[in-house]
Amino acid sequence: VLAAAEALGYPGPDPSARSLRYGETRTLGVVLGEHLTYAFEDSQAVSFLAGISEVCADRGYGLNIVPTGAGDDDARRVMDAAVDAYVLWTTFYDDPVLDTVRSTGKPVVIHGGPAVEGLALISIDNREAARAVATEVFTNAKHPAVMSFPLDRRRMSFVTSGPDDHEIEYPVTRERIAGYRDAVRELGFDWSEVPVGVCRTNDLGEARSTMQDLLARDPSIDAIAAMSDPLALGARMESNDSLRLSGWDDSDISRQHGITSVAQSMREQGVACAVTALGGVASNYRDNWQLVRRASTQTTS
Amino acid sequence: VLAAAEALGYPGPDPSARSLRYGETRTLGVVLGEHLTYAFEDSQAVSFLAGISEVCADRGYGLNIVPTGAGDDDARRVMDAAVDAYVLWTTFYDDPVLDTVRSTGKPVVIHGGPAVEGLALISIDNREAARAVATEVFTNAKHPAVMSFPLDRRRMSFVTSGPDDHEIEYPVTRERIAGYRDAVRELGFDWSEVPVGVCRTNDLGEARSTMQDLLARDPSIDAIAAMSDPLALGARMESNDSLRLSGWDDSDISRQHGITSVAQSMREQGVACAVTALGGVASNYRDNWQLVRRASTQTTS
């Protein structure tokens, strides 16, 4: 009998049929608010996925990566994915994908934000961390400024000042801006006059060009709070060592260049997301960050 | 009617049922011969996956990453994956997974090797590239040596000399060793006396420790052909600038440190694998590499 099956080229049990029967696929879905290649180009995204995949490997789950934002078939792509649960990365306020994943009735974990009633959220307290690092970098400064991630899906590079919350579509970015604003105000500055350079992508080149634009607008800038280490380094390259500077993520870049940064483990957050999505209980990550003080915010007075 | 469905919490079309009906899942499977986290830790693996994902995103395919080598349920994991085609990364001679994927009857593309009758193969000509770079680095040398990736699944670090093909389980490693050997013999050395340092992992620390072991065995080593740029840099850090040196992949490391290297695009190879797996025709990648000469193999005589 087995020989006959072999001879006829029986392709083995069909996974779709099996899933249908059992009602589970043993696969975790990761929904990206970005182009798929971004998942493998941004080092933070890679760390996050490494954490996710660690959990999947342990439990014998596959990992299905679903890109969104490319077209109007996002909902179909997400719903068509044969997965048991979703982890969302880089989603935004009012993202239609949020409704889509919720309507599936499957477990959903959102990384970073936004907080959605009934869906799990894993994130550090970006606002509080931003307040702490900005307080560090803006103390003893005369003309503070910010280097930011994109504010909305259009992902434009530009320079503005004191942006309002409602202009900012990405939760992590909004929270960090809010934290910078908290610090700015506590130190007695006028937020509406603080220049904010927005970088389309998270890389050195973009940061340098945006820093040039910032300095063109206000050459007296003497302190920069940046949302990533590459952005911070780009700012320094267009300035001089007297610039007070902070980055974010405590990567090799900030270590090598003595840049004050915010340490957080994307990998651990990935683990927490996957564990939660697959039915476990992860610890609270709100306070899982640390301010790492380095030479770039040393007081020189 | 729609309202009623909504009210009852209809979870939307079930992807498993849909796949079953249509006989396709619109998902590409990537089978890793490594622990899943490796896929996100090794920069070459990340580039390869970026290429794969680019194609998947274009065509509206999902990406399902299946780790193997963890236990004896590899076959089940692979067969249970709801995918339309497979791409294999870091597989080896006689890997049982090869039989498993073939038995599914789905399209299979193997990256790097081994060549299997009836399954597609995407790879540069590692042997020829290794011969070229070794000829470059070993010319004018007196005591050539090699820094290698693991030879087999046990992934041990150790020092040996002139290993035979049959000791080497990974196709890419075997081909490169063969190319080094070709060059060594053409230059008149005795392959069986050439020290080969095997590094368990592809990182600097491992390379430094293995280089120490190599030098302990033969302090007169004056040229190293390494299978990656990190391994090459590690070797240099335990030696001095007079060491003739070559790496592989033409990464930032080799550029910054003036190390001769072999350029190839893992990303393009990823694209080629995905295109082939999903039914397209990719161009031949055998000769898609280049020797990049730098200061580390300058003739100083």
Added chain:
DNA sequence: CTGTTAGCGCCTTCAC
């Protein structure tokens, strides 16, 4: 203990 059957949810066909 072996053999048959029902049904997972979907889509397409065919009947009305």
Added chain:
DNA sequence: GTGAAGGCGCTAACAG
């Protein structure tokens, strides 16, 4: 035009 039914491949339950 609307509506019912069959079958994709699997497995659990049930009948012989």
